[in-house]
Amino acid sequence: MNQLLEFKNVSYWYKHENKQQNILIDVNVGFEKGKFYTITGPSGSGKTTFLSLASALDLPKEGQVLYEGKDINKIGLSNFRRKYVSIVFQSYNLLPYMTALQNVMTAMEITGSTVLNKKEYALKMLESVHIEEKHARQRVLTLSGGQQQRVAIARSLCSQSDLIVADEPTGNLDENTAADIVRIFQDLAHKENKCIIVVTHDNDIARSSDIIVKLSKGNISLVSNKKVALVN
Numbered sequence: 114m115n116q117l118l119e120f121k122n123v124s125y126w127y128k129h130e131n132k133q134q135n136i137l138i139d140v141n142v143g144f145e146k147g148k149f150y151t152i153t154g155p156s157g158s159g160k161t162t163f164l165s166l167a168s169a170l171d172l173p174k175e176g177q178v179l180y181e182g183k184d185i186n187k188i189g190l191s192n193f194r195r196k197y198v199s200i201v202f203q204s205y206n207l208l209p210y211m212t213a214l215q216n217v218m219t220a221m222e223i224t225g226s227t228v229l230n231k232k233e234y235a236l237k238m239l240e241s242v243h244i245e246e247k248h249a250r251q252r253v254l255t256l257s258g259g260q261q262q263r264v265a266i267a268r269s270l271c272s273q274s275d276l277i278v279a280d281e282p283t284g285n286l287d288e289n290t291a292a293d294i295v296r297i298f299q300d301l302a303h304k305e306n307k308c309i310i311v312v313t314h315d316n317d318i319a320r321s322s323d324i325i326v327k328l329s330k331g332n333i334s335l336v337s338n339k340k341v342a343l344v345n
């Protein structure tokens with residue numbers, strides 16, 4: 114099996130006044146390109162912690178996270194974040210006084226994109242998430258929540274990384290807009306061959322993914338959705 118990202122014997126805990134709270138206990142799980150994964154579990158089960166390990170915001174206390182077989186600690190955490198993973202936050206993390214286009218182009222500058230015509234490319238990425246040029250040229254603070262989330266996804270696409278992780282990306286959105294975002298993730302996995310890992314509380318979104326990774330009491334179980342629900 115061709116794993117893009119692999120958790121190998123990963124354990125993680127927090128210490129509270131010398132008491133250890135185990136979050137992940139000897140977890141083994143792999144993620145492939147071309148698949149859309151959701152991470153689910155009760156509040157406090159460690160979903161955000163899991164995602165921070167998958168996106169090199171933190172390191173396991175024990176075990177390794179491997180990218181194409183290489184330990185991300187060896188790749189270097191900031192190097193890994195810059196080159197190999199795109200993170201979509203619930204709060205979008207956009208620059209509100211800039212236009213959508215400027216937000217995407219700024220991210221391209223920061224990540225050292227080698228694309229020659231950055232404006233044209235940014236507009237193409239925005240169009241791929243259904244942000245037309247008129248909206249692309251508006252300041253982000255004048256766009257709706259759903260539009261802002263799509264801009265954040267377009268920004269994540271400009272780094273051209275194979276791995277996209279998102280923490281509750283539909284948390285603030287209405288049902289229709291959330292379905293729209295989920296469809297974009299499905300397309301990115303199935304048409305663009307990306308590996309998508311999304312933390313969600315929402316069972317409908319989990320059912321729309323290819324594989325559900327359930328977290329509970331430090332352990333994980335996988336549910337494969339053979340017949341992926343199409344969102345409408």
Ligand SMILES: Nc1ncnc2c1ncn2[C@@H]1O[C@H](COP(=O)(O)OP(=O)(O)OP(=O)(O)O)[C@@H](O)[C@H]1O
Pocket residue numbers: 127128136154155156157158159160161162163
């Ligand atoms: N920086 C930290 N220091 C200490 N404990 C922490 C820290 N971050 C998280 N925790 C604890 O670890 C547990 C897992 O937190 P995490 O945010 O990963 O869970 P979650 O499944 O994403 O929760 P939610 O669904 O409520 O967002 C929680 O009990 C939390 O209080």
